[in-house]
Amino acid sequence: MSERSCPVSGTAGGRCPVGTGSVRGSQLGPRGCSFSGFAQPGDVRTAFNIPNGVETEEWLRMRERKAINEILYSDVPSTKELNATSNIDALTANEQDLLAVALGAPARQVLLRAEEIGRQTGWRDGFLSAEFGFVPPDMDEAVSALATSPGRVWSDLCERMPGTVSRGRFREAAAALPVIEGTEDVIPDAALWPALVALGLLCSLYRYEEKHDGHEGVSVTSGVKSTHLGDWGDDVLEEVRGLPRSIGRPYCQISKRMGRPIPHLTFVDQSSYNVTVKDPKSKHPYVGRFDNTELRWPIFGDPTEKAFLKGCADTSASFQHGPDAIAACQEAVMKRDHEALLREMIRLKEILERMPNAFHTISPNPSSGENFVSGDEWVRWAKFSAPLSARAPASSGLQFPPYLLMDAFLGRKKYESFLGAEGLHLRAWAPSNLRAFIAAVEYHYSIPEFVAKSDDPRLHGVMDGIVEAYTGERGFMGVHRYKVFGLLEVAAKTGRTETNGNSGQSGVIVRPWEETHKQFSEAMKERLEPFRGKITSEPHEMRGTFEECRFRSRILTRQFVDNDPKRSIAKVTLDLQDTGITFQPGDRLAIMPLNSWEECAKVALALGVEEMLDSPVGLTGKWPRFADHLGSVARQPAPQLAVRDIIRRGHLAPLTQSLVLKVHSMLRASSNVVLQVLATNEWPVRGSLGDLLQAAVVDTPSHIWDDAFDLSSNLTWLTDLIEIEIPRTYSISNYPDELLPSTLDLTVSRAEYDLCDTFAGNSPSVKSGVSSGFLNPSLTSSEETLPIEEDILIGISRPVSFQLPLDGAAPCAYFAGGSGIAPFRSFWQARAGRAVGRNILYLGVQSREKFCCENELREMAQAGQMEIHTAFSRDSRGLVFDRRSGELMEKHTPPRYIDSLIVEQGDTVCDLVMSKKQGGLGGYLYICGSVSVFDSVMAGIRKAIYNHRSTTMESSEAILATAFAERRVMLDVFLTPKPLAVNLPTIPQSELALHTGHRPNTPVWIGVHGKVYDVTDFAPIHPGGTLIIRSNAGVDCSKTFDDLAHTGNPEVSSLLTRYFVGLLTPKPDYHGVEELSNLYDMWLGYLRTVVETLVAQQFQMSRFLGSAMGDPIDTDNWWFQNSVNGIDLINIKGIRSFYQYQSRLLQGGFSAMFGAKLQELVLKLSFSLANSSSDGASTRLPDVLGAVARAKTSENAVAVSRQVAQIGEFVRDSSGARFMERGIIAYASKSVELDISLLEDIRQEACYGIDAFESIADIDHANDSQTMTTLASFLMQLLERMAKRLEIFYSNLAQHSIVQPAIERNPARTRWHIVKQRIKDGSIFILASQNTVMGATAYVPEKAQHIVNFDTVLSHIHKTLAEAPPQEAPATSKPTLNSLHTQRTLEPKNGTSAFESHANGTALHNMSSFVDKNMRAIRRLSKLPPMPTNFDIMAQMHSTSRVGVTTPPSSRSSSRSPTRMMLSQGGGLNIRGMPMMHQSSPAMDSYANIMMPIPGMHTAQHPPTPPLDGAAAINSMMGKLNVRSRSTSRASSPGIMGNISHTPSMEGRSQSLHLRQTSHPFVPGHRARSSTSTSLRSFKLSQRGGQAQAIKVAPTF
């Protein structure tokens, strides 16, 4: 067989369609050609479905010789069909079909043409070939062509990019290049692609460097940008204007030759076409894998950049054979060949299923070595990718051809979402080969349509699998959406300004990354709808629900897998016939269990519906969706659900709190048993609804029972009561060697637990878990023999990382405990006979009887395919493996756990763990079983390394960490939820806020749906990465949990039970006092922003601080570049990053904390105080906003800005940086240390505030206005203290300087350099313009006491609102295509991140609405002229985009201040000088009364005297107020506020818990009530606060 009968093209005797790479007459085609597969006979026969016994070559020739008639009329209709046909024309093929068959499938034709002319034209129409898909067939060929042409100057500079950027000399280097024309006579076609990529990178980098030249932030040169090095006339395209001619001109020329009317850099250019392949011959399973590529021309040279771009290239490359598979599908459709179509669709599905794995090479996990992509580094990435002009297409992931093609393949019709519109837009810019191929697929022989019309269930199943793999929640789009969410959240919080899909728009209610998440969801739904109908829920809401189970199956058999007579573990085989399901080793099955008939009977009999099992039921809750789902799966209309369905498929056990409460309320609290269950301290209760109803039916009056469960109605109460059950997950235990597997095995261990005492009474009873009891029922139960009539719903999912290595020679070790052996059976079946690498099993089970799959394993061991080591925990009849014979020999061994076994086998285990570089085998380690198995295995491995290879536990950890980083350790932990005790103390919000883990070795807590978890140990192994979980530290992240479908996901909730520390104190009940309730929300929102800012800053801070924060930093890449042999070169990256980071804080004035959000609080508190005071408009108020303004514009602040601006100067001109490098680093380190301290202090103040809110929850609401006044005064003080802290921050930082010759390497040279500089440029320390510093006008503070009235506050707010940027109208109509891209070029707003802009934007909006709503009262309180209140109206008035939230003006004018004059001159609001108010007001009285001096806090270096903590402050005013009745246990506490305790010292941040005891069994309120656990009846009566007497507290002042 030779290329004369190429099976790909079918051409006989012609030349190879792929090109010249083949060697004539040889067996192999050109490198990588499918034809080379012919060298592996097995593959060709499978690929072409060649029947057994038929000679391959002859068959292939015959296939090509088939006549058109034979192809089109292969299925001659039966007589019956003929008779039934009225229109006989339908029996004959139409002309279009005939022509197409004669010419070949359109998609194939485009492929062939592209292959034919591609090589001759330098692939300028785009890469497209059957073997390489959209990836270049040869990554190096074109680059060599460029290198041998004059264009080499461009590629040379590309190689120097990271170096010149690090030196700050890139622009200089680019401008110095000679001008080489990009015309045909200079640059050959063969070199076109790399020329385009090189020039694209150079031009974009030039733009980036120009925009970020150390003047974009705090600047001393008044907006003067560095000189243009690149002007070359006006007659140039907008995109290259300002760029040096040496790169701009050829870029235009080359772009034009490539069919790009406007030069632009695509995402594909940066990644897929910018990699080099390490081993081009490697074909498993595709060439351009992450591990087989290098980034050819890194731009900045960072690990994150490399990992990110390579990861994107890998994802696209994983689709390498996609175009061929799609063309083959089309061919099969044309020929109406079901079998061929099935084969090709399965191939396509498997290709798509690889994409998420490829995408996972982009890992947000710091322990993932070179795969790690840090979210905060994305900030720079977004800036680099900005398009060259507003009209050029922006770089976007949607430029990757697989997505555009798959949308066409699936016949997507709807492109209305933001991303849909963008995809269409980008398609128009795609290379012509790609567009032609897409058109060929989209407009001819629709595969989904053919499948839909066919009655072949296998095709339907596989098509469903394709849809899921591409755009399903567990498929590529789902995976992509989750990862982007995590990365974007971190990036937005750490300074990403660029928006995606309007996601940074301040008017948008949700936060930027949540908006993007929503946009992705819209696009996913558009893709899914043609197949699944109108989708009403969000994709993530389908996770962990029945919607993941889209196939129907039946249980075929249950078998013993060991010698355990109880069959605790069973092999359960399911029927997959005709489902179209395929799976890989390591995949999991999701299954919707059915309740046992016994449990159903208990419920049915108690409710009296045993005769009504088939009666229809009115559906509520999720049941209608479930009915629709059943219909969709069966491809029929939604069925009518009956009683039987509800009790068989609903959640009956265990008893959750909500389920018991429902029964309690339905029975009008009349059942003692129900009350008894409600008094339980641990939830869920170990029992079922059947148990509960059985018991309750006898102790509830029958008329109540009959009313509750009314049988004459349509039984909607049944679906109200019983919710649909959630699916369970099981590892798939087999890997059949079939194209479409006909069966699927599970290894199911029956979960058993003791029935709770309330139901069990004196006769203990063991219950089986719902699902495991259904799949593997107890042999003594009747379930074993009863037939299962209903279909079971199942679905396949693939874990993020639990797959066999690509390299069949790699050794694999399997660590299994009990049923943890489940997935390994699929592994060994897949590797048997195919892979040469060693397989070693370490198995831990209780006894010899429970040794699963013993016979199968022994056979494998004897065949040399498995090594087996066992540990029996309750059996001394041990087994020893003899490697030579492959036999397991009996040997007495004391009972032991798996960790001892691992230690015993330590030498081999260490070899497996250690990488090849470390001298080990670089084996793959898989751990599977329960959490305790996982813990035991890890302990064993650590110990083994310590015993055999290392001297300290630290070095053992390092060795293990390397294995994790190389992704060679993979886990599949079987998590089963555990009941939680609910009688734990509650944790206040302020306590949660303190656990942010931003300091080394401090704990990380998160709050989720009323519970607090300590996730310190979990963070490093969180699949979504450490940063995403840490970025939610200290706050309630329930929303994120919901968005990521973690809520309700049994796997997640099981895991969290391990980290549960207590219940979160709920929002206090202010008994309908809306003002208090709103204020609480606002304050909590402020605290949240502060905590999030603190945590996010830390991500960056640790890089500047280095070891000071405990995190190791890569100084080689950050502050120094290529530190070799002690020769360090300062890296501009560190300098620039610090400059941008600090500028952002200074320019925005820590805008998240001191911007609009703070002003909103001040406005509302001031309003409250003024409104409630008899002095009204004259009420004296602390001048918080003025204090912030004074701090931001103080001399110290100006001095700080100068330092930062000077650092920025080094970005543009790095020559001086080397003399001050240590000074810069020391300054940066000090600066961020002070930043963090400031943030911590602000957090502490905000915590005091929230404590105060919680304290007043007990105060009788009858006295609301006084409560409010007291609270508002206290909160105002806190805000004032925050402002003072800002002032202290500036004053502390102003003490530091980058000029520290003494610490430099060569102090003398440094001094000399400084002298020279000063002689040369004495103005370096003089601010040329006040305007550019701080982004606001400066003025000098006054010394007098800072007390103002409401008018002053209002004028601040007025000014802020007036100067706010106009609100961008939320996109209501379909965006125009170009407008979408134009958005990407928008300049960042005042350096504030999308996170900050959003937070402040929302606050601006709220302030505007507040003013609007309270206009009357405000008029009464204010002497200011009325202002337009509606924010939108005001925004329209200010069409110029003034950005950010400006510093508020001084509260009083100063005749002495020159800057004050500037304010008036600058057209700012005219502030009237406000006389000091000395008269007393109740508000101010309270304000004064709660101040308490603290010794040693009087200097300017300290904030104003701190008040007592919130609780104590409020407490001191209690005498005036009534106290709401409380329980006796509460009254016995040391004082009303005695349960809140904070150290009065500002610095002493208490880490200890001050937990409040609650004795209530199920209301997680932190206010304890009278003990209900002892008195069941009292429960009914004490729903709201009990009957305890009000307590009078003696006044303390």
Ligand SMILES: Cc1cc2nc3c(=O)[nH]c(=O)nc-3n(C[C@H](O)[C@H](O)[C@H](O)COP(=O)(O)OP(=O)(O)OC[C@H]3O[C@@H](n4cnc5c(N)ncnc54)[C@H](O)[C@@H]3O)c2cc1C
């Ligand atoms: C990735 C993965 C793979 C798995 N693979 C396998 C496998 O191959 N083989 C295997 O046997 N098992 C496997 N499991 C475990 C399996 O999914 C089930 O958890 C197990 O079978 C028990 O389910 P059940 O319905 O029988 O028990 P359940 O009825 O769910 O009850 C089990 C226990 O959990 C408690 N419980 C139930 N619901 C809650 C709740 N909401 N809150 C607190 N506690 C609760 C019950 O009180 C009871 O003690 C795997 C789990 C995961 C996550």
